[in-house]
Amino acid sequence: MIGTHVDVRDLVVEFGKRTALDGVDLQLDTGVHGLLGPNGAGKTTLMRVLATVARSTSGSVSLLDHDLSKQRDLRMVRRRLGYLPQQFGYYPRFTVREFVEYFAWLKEMTPSAVPLAVDHAIERVGLADRADDRLKKLSGGMLRRAGIAQAIVNDPDVLLLDEPTAGLDPEQRVEFRELLRTIGVDSCVLVATHLVEDVAVACTHVTVVSDGRAVFRGTPDDLVAAGEDTSDGDSPIERGYTAAIRAARKR
Numbered sequence: 001m002i003g004t005h006v007d008v009r010d011l012v013v014e015f016g017k018r019t020a021l022d023g024v025d026l027q028l029d030t031g032v033h034g035l036l037g038p039n040g041a042g043k044t045t046l047m048r049v050l051a052t053v054a055r056s057t058s059g060s061v062s063l064l065d066h067d068l069s070k071q072r073d074l075r076m077v078r079r080r081l082g083y084l085p086q087q088f089g090y091y092p093r094f095t096v097r098e099f100v101e102y103f104a105w106l107k108e109m110t111p112s113a114v115p116l117a118v119d120h121a122i123e124r125v126g127l128a129d130r131a132d133d134r135l136k137k138l139s140g141g142m143l144r145r146a147g148i149a150q151a152i153v154n155d156p157d158v159l160l161l162d163e164p165t166a167g168l169d170p171e172q173r174v175e176f177r178e179l180l181r182t183i184g185v186d187s188c189v190l191v192a193t194h195l196v197e198d199v200a201v202a203c204t205h206v207t208v209v210s211d212g213r214a215v216f217r218g219t220p221d222d223l224v225a226a227g228e229d230t231s232d233g234d235s236p237i238e239r240g241y242t243a244a245i246r247a248a249r250k251r
């Protein structure tokens with residue numbers, strides 16, 4: 001039985017004199033959670049801390065009831081995590097299959113389960129016909145989809161996706177949103193994005209960060225309701241987003 005999938009309390013991350021996160025509280029359960037915010041708001045920093053690749057300056061972070069400050073808990077958590085970084089490194093000579101397989105091993109999946117899980121992940125991102133192509137031959141959008149495949153290969157309980165739709169064509173974006181909705185039924189998916197429309201159609205919840213703080217939490221409908229006719233934006237949810245950011249800056 002899993003309690004709160006993500007539990008962040010008063011999280012502070014400083015880089016020298018710069019404060020990237022300034023006391024963030026965030027509790028997430030199953031569902032698809034959108035993370036919105038202007039450039040430099042702290043989205044990637046938050047994702048990196050949750051992905052266990054960056055450390056907090058203070059505050060507490062627990063994932064799947066494991067405290068990330070405890071070294072011995074990290075291995076357990078990493079097996080059950082999926083993470084697509086904003087910029088991900090890869091070996092250009094690996095095929096898509098080798099690349100996804102490599103992450104399956106890193107996540108310590110049961111060896112006998114790996115081949116099927118790899119094929120399934122590649123199929124879910126629509127790359128089955130390119131599974132034996134080397135990564136260096138893929139387009140930017142296809143590479144991103146290979147990145148999503150490695151993130152989901154272990155059927156993670158917590159899936160962290162940093163700008164996953166960057167470079168995807170409209171048809172792929174639609175399919176990807178469907179994939180998110182399916183995964184979000186049993187898992188906790190956190191998606192950092194600039195595409196407010198992706199949040200409107202694919203997310204069950206949304207958090208807006210600004211200047212290192214969580215300034216709005218609610219459903220996409222709540223964010224729409226926060227907008228006013230005078231707010232900037234071409235759609236109701238964009239107007240809600242700009243209103244939330246403006247209100248936070250006035251505080």
Ligand SMILES: Nc1ncnc2c1ncn2[C@@H]1O[C@H](COP(=O)(O)OP(=O)(O)OP(=O)(O)O)[C@@H](O)[C@H]1O
Pocket residue numbers: 015018019020037038039040041042043044045046
């Ligand atoms: N390694 C680092 N060293 C110093 N400052 C950093 C580092 N990483 C992030 N920052 C700073 O922390 C703040 C938050 O950055 P972060 O990348 O988390 O924002 P973001 O919301 O993901 O932005 P974007 O939308 O542009 O990707 C910024 O002011 C950034 O300059």
